[in-house]
Amino acid sequence: MNFDFNENYILENEWVRLEPLKPSDFDLLLPYSENEPEIWEFNSGGANGKENLQKYLSNALLQRETEKEYPFIVFDKSAQKYVGSTRFYAIFIENKTIEIGYTWYGKKYQGTGINKNCKYLLLEFAFEKLNMERVAFAANSKNNRSINAMKAIGCVVEGVLRNCSTDASGNRIDVARLSILKNEWNDNVKSKLKKDIENFSYR
Numbered sequence: 001m002n003f004d005f006n007e008n009y010i011l012e013n014e015w016v017r018l019e020p021l022k023p024s025d026f027d028l029l030l031p032y033s034e035n036e037p038e039i040w041e042f043n044s045g046g047a048n049g050k051e052n053l054q055k056y057l058s059n060a061l062l063q064r065e066t067e068k069e070y071p072f073i074v075f076d077k078s079a080q081k082y083v084g085s086t087r088f089y090a091i092f093i094e095n096k097t098i099e100i101g102y103t104w105y106g107k108k109y110q111g112t113g114i115n116k117n118c119k120y121l122l123l124e125f126a127f128e129k130l131n132m133e134r135v136a137f138a139a140n141s142k143n144n145r146s147i148n149a150m151k152a153i154g155c156v157v158e159g160v161l162r163n164c165s166t167d168a169s170g171n172r173i174d175v176a177r178l179s180i181l182k183n184e185w186n187d188n189v190k191s192k193l194k195k196d197i198e199n200f201s202y203r
Contacts, residue, residue: 042140154189
């Protein structure tokens with residue numbers, strides 16, 4: 001299956017639904033942007049504040065239009081609310097590699113099981129629909145919460161890229177790189193993640 005940027009992919013299970021991000025989602029995400037600026041503390045180009053959210057949304061939609069990235073908005077079926085965003089990027093069909101990132105959730109929805117459900121759907125789509133061989137992730141090396149969340153879903157730490165990006169304040173940062181390979185997904189990551197989701201009660 002080739003990745004079609006014009007296709008409106010919807011990924012969902014009992015708990016969450018990932019829908020393609022669209023311009024009208026601005027109002028749905030604005031409360032997080034205005035009231036929870038710390039969400040983007042570790043990353044540059046964050047959506048803290050109304051103006052930055054507009055830039056963030058416009059850039060995300062442009063990346064899809066130019067067939068570079070594919071952003072989603074995340075809907076929590078239990079809360080019946082839109083709670084964050086995530087996306088596919090660095091999509092290399094010929095090399096069969098893809099990355100998952102630009103992920104954030106409102107503070108109330110962090111640690112609730114939302115992230116594991118989203119990652120399961122994205123990984124399942126990447127490995128089983130797109131036939132990818134490698135799915136990669138990245139995070140500010142100081143963002144232990146994010147790195148630990150990636151490890152919890154089965155990511156393997158590959159190393160740290162030194163001085164390769166900036167945080168929200170413009171400071172230079174090191175970036176941790178992680179990944180999951182297709183054989184790891186098939187052998188144990190999928191089953192373990194599925195079991196974690198089934199055992200996680202966040203209602």
